[in-house]
Amino acid sequence: MAKYILEMNHITKEFPGVKALNDVNFKVEEGEIHCLVGENGAGKSTLMKVLSGVYPHGAYQGDIVLNEETQKYTSVRDSEKAGIAIIYQELALIPDMAVYENIFLGHEIKKGAIIDWNETIVRSTKMLKKVKLNVNPAELIRNLGVGKQQLIEIAKALSKDVKLLILDEPTSALNENDSENLLLLLKELKTQGITSIMISHKLKEVISIADTVTILRDGKTICSLSAKNGEITENTIIKCMVGREIDNIYPGRDFKPAEETVLELKNWSGYDPAQGREIIKDVSLNVKKGEIVGIAGLMGAGRTELAQSIFGNPAGYRLKGELFIDGQKKQFNNTSDAIKAGIAYVTEDRKGNGLILIQDVKQNISISNLKEIAKNGVINQNEEINIGNDYRQSLNIKTPSIAQTVGNLSGGNQQKVSVGKWLFAKPKILILDEPTRGIDVGAKYEIYTIMNDLIKQGMSIIMISSELPEILGMSDRVYVVSEGRIAGELPIEEATQEKIMAMATN
Template identity: 70%
Template sequence: MSDYILEMNQISKEFPGVKALSNVNFKVKRGEIHCLVGENGAGKSTLMKVLSGVYPYGTYEGDIVFNGNVQKFNRISDSVDVGIAIIYQELALFPDLAVYENIFINNEIQNGGILDWNEAIVQSKQLLEKVKLKVNPEILIKELGVGKQQLVEIAKALSKEVKLLILDEPTAALNEDDSENLLDLLRLLKEQGITSIMISHKLKEVIAIADKATILRDGETMCTLDASKGEVTEAAIIKNMVGRDIGKIYPKRAKKEIGKKILELVNWSAYDPKIGRHVAKDVNIHVKQGEIIGIAGLMGAGRTELAQSIFGNAKNYKLQGDLFVDGMLANYKHTSDAIKAGIAYVTEDRKGNGLFLLQDIKSNISAGNLKGISANGFVNENEEIKVAEEYRASLGIKTPSIQQLVGNLSGGNQQKVSLGKWLFVSPKLLILDEPTRGIDVGAKFEIYTVMNELIEKGMSIIMISSELGEILGMSNRVYIMADGEIKGVLSSEEASQEKIMQLATQ
């Protein structure tokens, strides 16, 4: 039997106007954890969809060899039948069904032709023990956090006697503890003989977990790095991902005179009646023209809630304190009031709240400022096309056409569309909530470059981020939040990861 459980040979896949994969070769040894890395749009997810049967045999060129046999998967169930399971970033669970029902859905246990749910509960307990999840299998999925739901997905895969487990950005929505637990589980499964492929943008996790790492770029295989030979390093991964060395992930910013105060909060508090507590309390911060202010803190610190209270208070918090914009006291009743005042907010949830995934790039970019391309109540379609093309060029949105549906774009390009949508309203202050979440290092560099260009033009930015490197690399000053309060402020010169974490955990 071959040492390789999987061999994908000369895989090519085309879509209208785009060659997504070009003669890709990808081999995975039995019992190893193999990371698949690349920029957004590099072809990682497309390759896995070819492997899992989402793109059936005949829609691509090349061969899939699994367990020594050439495979011709026509549907997902074909790959499942031979022991391949894929877990996507958006989990495929039913929130109103119990854990055990989700584990055995489409794989129900039968006894004499009758569904045996009692046995399903018994076996679910055993599977949950394997993934180190201590929950009642009869609890509803919606009552679990994202980290625990991820483990239920893995238990679901184990119920089908999985031999090859594929995880697509498994830690993107997890906190540090849940992420570490997941990596520990992959190590445990490895000891049990299960092979894993993990797609990830988090290079620290790749370095920590990978036996080997294969890098794709522009739909082609660049190389496979071997951890046992010391090849899986951040420098090597980045160089092969983007085709260049990035000595510094954060681009240099031209020195510019900081201007007047654009926004100031004085003793600002936001009370959420739905949960019965303050999500922001006695906050005092200010932002000046031409600077980037970082807001750091752990999950649940109140960073997003603070941003939403500033941006027209869409959550209907009970507000106290004073908000000054350009030195004038402001009182926004709606997000439209904030937009008119020159404030824009790029949400952390670009898919859920930031973009219209079933509409094209052109429509998404114009959505924030239809008046800017309208006359006499009618949208000027030529002007809409012109604006969209301008932002496609200036933001480097990689797409064959502005008619492309946003839902078909990579995460990095979706983020650029979301950014373009709000830049079109010509804000003076841009609030960026997790601006690079779920996007690769090359796309991050491009987003940072755009941010610096905006600052050089006189805009101001509030950046909320969970990545301390990003906070340190891009901010003029850093405010640290915990429990809805500002625990401290640090200049870029005095800020460090240790000082931020010390304040964030007060």
């Protein structure tokens, strides 16, 4: 039996109200490439944070054994010293510093009290050779593509004499060529004795590279598959990933959508100048009146970008293609135009860009449609109180008063305020981005009931969700998005968790 370089035994990590990790066992053999797979929220990132010391010893239960020694990290520094390096999705490089400065940032080579730049450059060149990257070490990071930056992150990790390299979805922002290069490099590093853990959603990659695959679901280890035994196949992985119980938390509805199309996209593409890549690729879809259309897919697949591109394009993507509302071709210059045309968008990140946390409930609700309660630009504040109380009642927002600051409410109630804010804008099409993320089961049920009421009143809903049971429980029709494309469309009768996951990971 091969030696385990890392053993994580009986790891349990609790957050208020949720068990993010529940008695997880995770073992990595020396010199292998180990892939960690699971749906969004399965606990992969939490597990890696436990390993790297982001959650220090004592903040979790269970123990970590590295090279047969029990580890008690109090900070990320400790785990780095022990030879663990994590490369996150968001790269941690300084764009306006040179390659060599970045590689040795934080562990500079010193000669006495000053930095030995010559030695730094020499060693950087060696590291770059190791990762097979042919760039001038004096080049600024800003001038390099994401693929090369990724390799520099790896070079940086190697310079610290890493034993265990962890990559969190390394290829999610890369094109196919760069992805392939990266995978080849990992195999190469393996022959040099470096063990890697890779978190990935792309099953093809996983199958091609992994020696072992561990699958997490709902904070538990579900299966561990080995390549030696020929266990790693797409089917087995998907079976392990999904199969979450669909409990009866979805209110039934006896209502069929109309035939009438309210929103249609034709050959809709979007290029993001900030990331320098296409994030929406040739999307065509339609939404009927009184319909809930589910948009499934993994995080980072471009679902939020798609939603925002419809909602007045606040991020300034370069868009191509046609958008029709009620059969009429439209072009929105800003969110205000989209709101006027009857679109509303409840953001995925209600704290970051959904609500104004320092303002109170009624001010948050009225902001999207102040004109309705104003005369000559002066707000009728009594009317605003009325509106606030109406939505507080109809959405059952639990707050001592509508004059309460939104930042003080629970997640579920904040979400209801978000929904209330957009209902007050009286939209025809409501886009809900992860409508039940981070809220408890009771509040979820309430949100679902509200959604049913709304479509009965003739509204159409586009629901973006990473939770497959939610997609299956609430949608009339499902589109699956993968890497900015529509990977498939499924009527609800034909949709299963396995089918959706297969499309989303393809």
